Amino acid sequence: MQLAALVLALQAVTSAEPGPSSYHVAVETDRGTFIIEVQRAWAPVGADHFYSLVRSGFYDNCKVFRAVRRFMVQFGIAGAPSFGSLEREAILDDQPRQSNGYGTVSFAMSGPDSRTTQVFVSTRDNSYLDAMGFAPFGVVREGMRVVESLFTGYGEEPMQHNAEMQREGNAYLQRAFPRLSSILSARLVGPREGGGARATGNRGGAEGWYGGGGGDGVGGMGLPSSLQESNEKLNELWEDRQRGERTSSPLSQGLGRLMRFGLGGGPSQQKVLQASQIMEAQDGLYPVD
Helix, strand or coil: CHHHHHHHHHHHHCCCCCCCCEEEEEEEECCEEEEEEEECCCCHHHHHHHHHHHHHCCCCCEECCEEECCCEEEECCCCCHHHHHHHHCCECCCCCCCCCCCCEEEECCCCCCCECCCEEEECCCCHHHHHHCCCEEEEEEECHHHHHHCCCCCECHHHHHHHHHHHHCHHHHHHHCCCCCEEEEEEEECECCCCCECCCCCCCCCCCCCCCCCCCCCCCCCCCCCHHHHHHHHHHHHHHHHCCCCECCHHHHHHHHHHHCCCCCCCCCHHHHHHHHHHHHHHCCCECC
């Protein structure tokens, strides 16, 4: 059975047929579901390859083996060693046409023409990766709260055991890093009436339409849409400011001015919260070093 599945997966991945101009993938994790919107125009080779990998079921039951808070989360090492051969099938590079901003999805790579199966979601503005050749092919349109909730306690440590991860897959990771978050499945999802896409069988995080209201997005930006969520984000920013951490968003800069004028106690005014929706939708909420 495993051999038959591998043959089908190889056929799907090596197919020369290009994928659609845009498509959506529901990624179900043990923390909930997030939706990736892929735009082929951003990175045609990467978009087609991801399409084939998803169709093959490659990402089912794999671990989020690299998760660094306010940087990125990465997955794409086969859970079953029988699928490991796909990890050695590198694809040609795309020239970056889209910046590695908050919520974008790119293939990991170790040099020119080295992209295989590992992808990462940026959980901050990683635009410095643009000059290194990392080419985003999609963006999380709903469920960034799920992405940011994935376990980050091990940080970069699993990366020191790349040979073991590649050789044994989940067997090694479950033994050495038992608290890693899991990708349960990655499935193509289609449009539903009213626009957007809907994933079925979700555990949470992507239950409705995204990109124009509902879910946790504002205008498809993956930003908070409710006053309560905005207040939580503001409080987080406020704590960052008190620790001396800077961010590039106009809202954070405004909070810095409030602090300089001695208005302590944390932000809570409704007008500030409502204005944040507009400002953040335009400029993003990106931590910077």
